[in-house]
Amino acid sequence: MPVAAINPAPKRQARGEARIDQILLAAAKSFGEQGYEATTTNGIAARAGISPGSLYQFFTNKDDIAHALATRYMEQLSDVQAESFTVPEGVALDQVVSSAVGSIVDFNLAHPGFKALFARPDMPESMRAAAAPVNERLQERVRDMVAALIPALDDQRLDVTVVVVLHTVKGLLPPIVAATESMRSTLVGELEHSLTAYLRSVAATAGSA
Amino acid sequence: MPVAAINPAPKRQARGEARIDQILLAAAKSFGEQGYEATTTNGIAARAGISPGSLYQFFTNKDDIAHALATRYMEQLSDVQAESFTVPEGVALDQVVSSAVGSIVDFNLAHPGFKALFARPDMPESMRAAAAPVNERLQERVRDMVAALIPALDDQRLDVTVVVVLHTVKGLLPPIVAATESMRSTLVGELEHSLTAYLRSVAATAGSA
DNA sequence: GCATAATACGAGCGATTACTCGTGTTTGTC
DNA sequence: GACAAACACGAGTAATCGCTCGTATTATGC
Known part of the structure; x- marks a missing residue:
């Protein structure tokens, strides 16, 4: 006989899928505004317009929410990166950098919880595990990009x-992310500037090793 | 008659000063290892070898500890920066950058709690207030340095x-900070490389505005 | 030595929070 | 329409944590 499933995954109805979307959206906003620790599960439920009990019909615990959010971000990032991180031959370095930086910034603006999973240095161990795949994915993409450049x-x-x-x-x-719109574009430009200057300098000394 | 002091500051004995040092040291280690939220006041007390009650004879609450730690870091940073952030005339840009980066890295290695107050994007509001003076101080120094360069x-x-x-x-x-020693020096060198390339590039376009 | 203030203790209080559970409602299937 | 499974509720539970408070010990000034 097969090993009995501990958690026989329920067959989701359309209602359930919609709830999951609501919960992840609410969680993303809360994580982005208050950080992971300060966000309460009851708060997420309230923001999603459901009861705490309902939340736990779709997620086993708070970490699970972060994990699901990270997985979702990773999928969406793959789509974005597929377009903006590839390096066509003969394109200038600063254009590639600009495209990649632009897509990451846009992604952060569209998904307010992302930076809590990506840009934070001291997360609790449980959340670090949830965020690890996102970081690895990004690292691979950046690696491919730099290697091509x-x-x-x-x-x-x-x-x-x-x-x-x-x-x-x-x-x-x-x-x-925190800046006003005009300041933001200035900062984005300056980030591109910095990365371009660095990568050009690396390229200049790459052959002479 | 003078307004009665709500908290008549007690006259510290040598014992008390020593306790304060122990507490701040224990707090710095815990903040550095686990972050601010995950650190418990009872944990700090235990690590300092005292009881929770004793801790609260020297600090009014958890924020107060972070605040005192930040103040101490700021004083110590001032000493370090006085030497390493000043820009003597005629010194090359990369030497200035190297000196400043080196001093900040060394400071972080010597004071493990520092990065929790400096390098973290999403702190709770109370702690952001404690860390603000440190950030402002650093900003001023870097500003002076860049302006001189x-x-x-x-x-x-x-x-x-x-x-x-x-x-x-x-x-x-x-x-x-997380890297092994040899990897660390490589990364530090590369950080200097990046900053130098960026600042040189900024300098090159500064006159043509 | 005596009075006062500073230091020290640690059990426990109040508040918060992640999570549960008993119960009731909606949806899909035949 | 009947049955089961998925969904929904929200008051309640157990555990944690910041912090208190009554009491005991040590240092200081006279």
Whole structure:
């Protein structure tokens, strides 16, 4: 006989799928506004317009919500990155950087909870696990992008460069998201400026190793 | 008659001063390891080797501990910055950057709680208030440094440049602190590389506005 | 030595929070 | 329409945490 499923996954009805969407949306807003710890599950339920009990029919605990949110972000990010992170041959470095930075910033603006899963240094262990796939995915994409831009880089230098690029973006996302619209575009431009200057400099010294 | 002091500050004995040091040290370690929210006041007390009641004879609440820690960091930072952030005339840009980055990294390694007050984007409001003076102080220093390095920058461009520099460092501090020693020096070098490339690029376009 | 203030203790209080459970309602299937 | 499964509710529970308070000990000034 087959091992009995501990949690026989219920067959979701359309109502249930809609509830899940509401819950994840409410959670994303709360995470983005107050951070993970300060967000209460009862608060998420209230914001989603349901009772605490209903929330726990779709998610086993608070971490599970963060995990589901991260998974969803990862899927949506894949779509965005498929367009904006590929490097067509013969395109200037600053255009590639601009495209990638733009898509990440837009994604953060459209998904307010994202930065809580991506740009935060000291998360509780449980949440770090939930956010890990998102970070790995981003790292791979940035790695491919940098490798395409600067083919002369050996693997070690490539790794270090990816860390610098990724964490530079992480560091600047909070002020960018918090800024007013005009200030935001200034900051985005300056982030692109910084990354471009760095990558050009890396490229200039890549061959002479 | 004078207004009665609500909290007549007790005259600290040598014992009391020593306790305060123990408490702040324990708090710094806990904040650095687990973050602010996950750190419990009873945990700080236990780590400091005292009872919860004793802790509250020196601090009115948890925020007060963070505030005192921030104040202490600010004083110690002033000493460090006085040496390493001043820009002697005729010194190369990359040397100034290297000195400043080195001092900030060393400070973080020596004071494990610092990054919880400096490099974290989504803190609770109460803690943001405690950390604000530290951030302002750093901002001023970086501003002075950049202004000395690139005198041609107008005020607006200067502000933006400072934000980029400061948040780039913020973003890279977590991986730098977490890295092993050899990886750490590589990352520090690369952070200096990035900042230098960016500032040189800013300097190159500063006159043509 | 004596009075006063500072330091020390730790059990426990009040508030908060993640999560449960008993019960009732809606939806899909035949 | 009948049955089961999915959905919904919200008061309640157990555990945690910041903080208090009554009491005991140690240091200081005279």
